[in-house]
Every structure is written in C-alpha cells, then in structure tokens.
Amino acid sequence: MVSIKRGIDKLKGYVGHIKIDEQGKIIESRNVENPAKLAEVINFNLKRGNEEARELGFNKMNGFAIFGEKESLVFMKGLGVVVDSQKVDWQDVFTYYTFNVAFCATGVVLTVLSLILFYIAIFTNFMYFLA
CATH class of the missing domain: 1.20.5 (Single alpha-helices involved in coiled-coils or other helix-helix interfaces)
Structure with missing residues (x-):
C-alpha cells in the first residue's frame, strides 16, 4: 500500500481522500462514501480534461477541482481530496499539492x-x- 503525504487530514475542511493509480484503480481511500463512484468520476474528468488539454496544445492536465455547495473535490498527482466547501482554506489545499x-x-x-x-x-x- 502506498502511503499519502503526512498531514493531509490536518487540512482545514478535510472530509476524506482517495488515492488512485494511472489505470484508475483505487489504492487507498478514507472517509469517502462511495469510493468506486468517486474514482469513476475522477477517471472521466481526467480523460475528458486530457482531451481538452491536447486540443489546446498542452501535453496533459495536471489536476482539477470540482466545487460543490457542501463538498468539493480536488485532484492532483493521483490523490483526490474531498473537502467541506464552507470550511476549506483553498490556499492550504493548493500549497499542500504544490509544496x-x-x-x-x-x-x-x-x-x-x-x-x-x-x-x-x-x-x-x-x-x-x-x-
């Protein structure tokens, strides 16, 4: 099992996470209601996003965020994080991914x-x- 970076559950507004590989198989998930459905959504968005990125002249899409009223999903580098939209500090989330x-x-x-x-x-x- 591949472990995630330390401190992801310390993010403000953290609800849960899902880690997937390049084929879209779930490696690890925590506090996610339906990890298979969430992995399917992530894979669809990655596939479609990469197609659009190629159309725009980029090699691939590095990540994405889906914003919801109650919860949001942020995905980058094989790790999807579900956060509470009202409590999250977006600067902390993106610093976590890019630091x-x-x-x-x-x-x-x-x-x-x-x-x-x-x-x-x-x-x-x-x-x-x-x-």
Missing part, C-alpha cells in the same frame, strides 16, 4: 550562492567588474 522540499532547498542554495557572489563582487577585487 516541494526540493524547490525550497534549491531556492535556499541559490540565494546563498547569490549572496556569496554579491559579497565577492562588492568587497573584493576578484569580481570587481560585476559591481
């Missing part, structure tokens, strides 16, 4: 490198031409 430690580490390394180069350029004669 990557590698991006943060790369940003820190590039920032430190740029500060070092700035120091060398300003306070030494080694890269004086950059200042």
